[in-house]
Amino acid sequence: MTTDAIQIAGVDKVYPGANPVTALQGIDLDIADGEFAALLGPSGCGKSTLLNLLAGFEATTAGDLKVYGAPVTRPGPDRAVVFQEAALFPWLNVWENVVFGPKVQGVPADQYETKARETLKLVGLENFSEHLPVQLSGGMRQRVGIARVLVMEPKLLLMDEPFGALDAQTRLTMQQLLLEVWQALKKTVVFVTHDIDEAILLADTIYVMSARPGRIATRIPVDLPRPRTLDTLTDAHFNEMKKRIMHEMRGH
């Protein structure tokens, strides 16, 4: 963890209008290469906005925002995004959704097909390639959402409350899956969530955000050992951390 994956300095985001809304104010954030960072906060704290800025979906109002040294100007496959509602193309089957990225980038089929098959297997969907998204459960759809970005081998993974729409049981399964995937691939991840348990379980570092205007309130390193599993959730140390974070969040 030497080079910085993400460097954010003095970033503001203001939505203009009759009553301008300051979504983010004075954001300073450095995320190391290979770090799993969680942006934790209540709704309206601007955590999704920050993710959209990193993705290049929206432009900053002020400040510097760099990903691997390059200023972000537009969306691109180097900054893969996993959306809350998966955002799969409903007219494409699982396989076509997964190979969409390499295909539109003009990568020859023989160069991505093996990788795509491996990735489908990694997320446990190797027997569902012909299914349409509508025929899948929410959890399975999100597995496709993860597979289609892993296929592109991005350096940075941006996840916007990816398990927020799932039921509690499925969410646990997906967290387990993400832990395994991350353990295997060690990508830099920025993970937006409002779930404290989820943030502690997954992240190396938690950035607690506060609302109106959106700011980063605290940086909390999570020193739970890896590899982690769902058992970590019942660990004594886990509960101590949770207590501390809840205290922090109430303080702001």
Add this chain to the structure above:
Amino acid sequence: MTKLSSGQRGKRMVLALVLPVVFLIAWEVLGRFNLLVDGLIPTPTAVLQAWWVWIAGAGGLSLNPYSGTWAINLWYSLERVGQGYLLAIVLGVPLGVLIGWSRIAAQMVDPSIQWLRPIPITAWLPFSIALFGIKDFGAIFLIALGAFYPIVVNTTQGARDVDKNLVRAARMMGAGGGALLRRVILPAALPSVFTGLRIGLGIAWTAVIVAEMVAVKSGLGYVLWDAYYVGRMDVVIADMISIGLMGYLSDRLIVLIENRALTWRRLQSY
């Protein structure tokens, strides 16, 4: 989309047929007793006979100008509708996608379409004849113009309503302008496109009949007006039914294609 049992299906069929059958019987009986406007309106059986001669010919030497000309006139109309409709699709769908997607395209093209649209295609008839003469293209022009409006308007709407996250996802995966329009905007807009296609097809049939009545010397529309002039109401009615049948069958064809193209959509509505 619930499946009906064969019993329910049969019951529906019977209910649907009650009105037409009663109507036909009443028509026939009234006609037999000469109660239909001084014999001006022929009975259903007379219509069927005239239709049969129109289709198969009278046999032997006949002075009936309509004898055996049904298929060729049907073909003329069908060909014109096909050509005009295809032209409307080829122009309307890509333009609609573009207008729906690009604000600049919308601001440049959309107002012109909205200003031209209130002119009914029937009002274009003299202009079309003046420009293209009594020729096929006059009819094709009217059909294309008439079908173009609903196709372009509905495609625009569909392209405008595409889920923002789908566009973001595609751009995140590296899709540029062309790939985005072709692989995301167009398929996402397809349900609306098909709505436009079905409305456009109805207008295309209206346009071909009007154009053939006035601007061309062949086709179902031409026969319709010609038969009226010589007092052949039996042929007029057979012609009307032929047009209706063609409209119905071509609409079914579009629905069939739609169901194939939009399997994902049908599954979603379960």
